Amino acid sequence: MKALLHWLTIAMLASALLTACAEDSDDTTTTTGTDATDTADATDTADETDATDATDTADETDAADATDTADETDAADETDATDGTDATDAADLKTIAEVATENGSFNTLLALLTKAELAATFADAAAGPFTVFAPTDDAFAAAEISADDFNTEEEIAALKNVLLYHVVGAKVLSTDLSDGLTALTLLGGAQVTVGITEEGVTIDNASVALPDVPASNGVIHVIDDVLTPPGNVVDVATANGSFGTLLSLVVKAGLADTVGGGENLTILAPTDDAFAAANISADNFNTAEEIETLTAVLFNHVIAGITLSTDLTDGMILTTLGGGELTVEISDAGVTIGGATVVVPDVGSSNAVVHAIDDVLMPATPEPAEGDGDQG
16 A cells, blocks of 8 residues: 555656656747747848838939939920020011011101111111011001102101101110100201100000010010101200200301201200300301301310210210310219309200200410411
8 A cells, every 4th residue: 555655656757757858848838939030020121111211212313313204304305495586586586677567557657768868777686676666557657658758858867867766776675664765866966755654655656556566676665656857956955945055056157057967977066145144146147257156166066976965984085076175073062064054964866966055165375386476
């Protein structure tokens, strides 16, 4: 019996020992399996992260490359487009005469230019640049003007004056205009005046219907009326009313036709008050010698060429038709020429520009030559 109990005890201990070993083995297996799973999960997560990062990087790189390529393409396209536009514009621009012909609204203007022998000037691509204020056919019809109205030499000369008054010898775009601006035309010293209001832009009495029509030798501004040019300098001085004495002196010296018919003159015109202050009138000059003196005085007020106030500079020397030299002085007080103050500058006419002055410019008295006055 004791032996049997001994073996049973041993068997129970062995069984317990085996069970304990088996449980330890199961725990180890479970732990190992969990660790493997965790390792696999971590690996998968890492792989997925790497893949995602790689994909993102690739996407970003592709996007950057695509953007760069697009930018380069756009830049190239813009360059090509700009170059193409410039080249096309340069190639497509026609002369003022060609533009007017193709437009179809300037037949009267073209006929008048031909009659005045000016058409070739505006058909020349190398000429200019010009700014043409172009009345339409309707504008000329309203003014009852046609090429048939000009046949004699005098009539054609008058027509030429009208046409030249519609042209500025420079390219002036609408963006260059300002209210009150004056622009010297090709007609002597005559200037057009720009008006700008809420209603639009005017050139003298005409409204600009269409600005900035480009041409290879200038620009066209379409206007709805025909511009009326001023008369010659004698006409303008007469109409002004402040130069009665000057005009009477010009007539007394026999220079009315010379002054009125001269081309491109600058006249420094003393007012009636200036002559009164100097005690000078036409009654002072009667003999041949006196008339000669008067002529010298008048020529000392005339300069060849058109010199606007904007052309003057301080210290500038102006040479008169009489050979005298007049110094320009410009200060805060104003402008003087030969000591006389300019009171009204830039009065335009068809053949001259007038600067009204407040004093009479007497010519310098020549110094006697050596020996003059010596008695033998």
